[in-house]
Amino acid sequence: MFLSTLAFSLANILVKQVSHIPAMEVVFFRCSIASVFCFVGLHRAGADWKGSNRKMLFLRGFFGTTALFLFFTTLQNIPLASAMTIQYLSPIFTSVIAIFVLGERVRNRQWLFYAIAFSGVLLIEEFDPRTLLFFLAIGIISAFCSGVDYNLVRSMRGKEHPLTVVLHFQLTGAIAGLIGLFFTWRTPEGWDWAYLFLIAVFSQLGQIFLTSALQKEPVAGVAIVNYTGLLYALLVGSFWFGETQTPGSFAGMLLVVFGVLLSVIYSKRMRNPEKIESTVN
Numbered sequence: 001m002f003l004s005t006l007a008f009s010l011a012n013i014l015v016k017q018v019s020h021i022p023a024m025e026v027v028f029f030r031c032s033i034a035s036v037f038c039f040v041g042l043h044r045a046g047a048d049w050k051g052s053n054r055k056m057l058f059l060r061g062f063f064g065t066t067a068l069f070l071f072f073t074t075l076q077n078i079p080l081a082s083a084m085t086i087q088y089l090s091p092i093f094t095s096v097i098a099i100f101v102l103g104e105r106v107r108n109r110q111w112l113f114y115a116i117a118f119s120g121v122l123l124i125e126e127f128d129p130r131t132l133l134f135f136l137a138i139g140i141i142s143a144f145c146s147g148v149d150y151n152l153v154r155s156m157r158g159k160e161h162p163l164t165v166v167l168h169f170q171l172t173g174a175i176a177g178l179i180g181l182f183f184t185w186r187t188p189e190g191w192d193w194a195y196l197f198l199i200a201v202f203s204q205l206g207q208i209f210l211t212s213a214l215q216k217e218p219v220a221g222v223a224i225v226n227y228t229g230l231l232y233a234l235l236v237g238s239f240w241f242g243e244t245q246t247p248g249s250f251a252g253m254l255l256v257v258f259g260v261l262l263s264v265i266y267s268k269r270m271r272n273p274e275k276i277e278s279t280v281n
Helices: 002-017 023-045 054-077 080-087 090-101 108-127 133-155 164-182 192-216 219-226 227-238 247-280
Strands: none
Touching: 002 054, 002 227, 023 054, 023 090, 023 133, 023 164, 023 192, 054 080, 054 133, 054 164, 054 227, 080 227, 080 247, 090 108, 090 133, 090 247, 108 133, 108 247, 227 247
16 A cells, blocks of 8 residues: 555656646547556456447546646645645545435544544635635635545446556546647646656556555554655655745644544445445344
8 A cells, every 4th residue: 555655646746847747638648548558457367448338438537637636736735745635534434425427425523534534625725824714715626526436436346347447537637638638738847757657657656556445454544644745745845946945834734634534444444334234134
């Protein structure tokens, strides 16, 4: 799981590194290159790339691409650690949206954990003048779209090959990015080409390592390790991008991580007794 977190963190750092390139252009390169990897994987697996749930695959691609574009926008315009912290709200939106999409239940104690996490976001905005309200809102919308996206993926579990689901997201991003190039194209220079290629490579490696971790390790443990990405963001943001944190904004980051982790761990603990009960009955 550490490898997944490291890979995603490196991709995010490189997105920050190419802040002079429009976010939708970065989405285009990231998704186009990743699509090639997906096609190769599907060919080797002998799976159908078209899929059978066309509507759900389209919606997954739409919300996934929207979340990715907005996340890249926040990465390029506010401190690295703040952008990643706001994105960590996505598990909360995933749980809340699951009430309506999958009929799942959110317990009263979890609402308290959600409130703790959102209070952390407010602290970041209050004590860090670099985190403008506009980009804070974009980051929250990105986390919301990620929540919708995750629920759509879960609804297709067992119905579509995992790579088919990933591919439709990448293809949607590539097409949307291609359209965006007509309005916001900026020619990459020098190392930009390598950075754009590596963004796709590290993102794909992150997906592979994450899938492997979810299959071998407890979900709660994976979630906890995932938040070590904030440490990478703080260190790189400080030493590479010269981004310092105020005590208030740092406290806000801790509140977000603390609130979300409490929710994940509590949810996992509550599910296990239910499974045991249903087996006994």
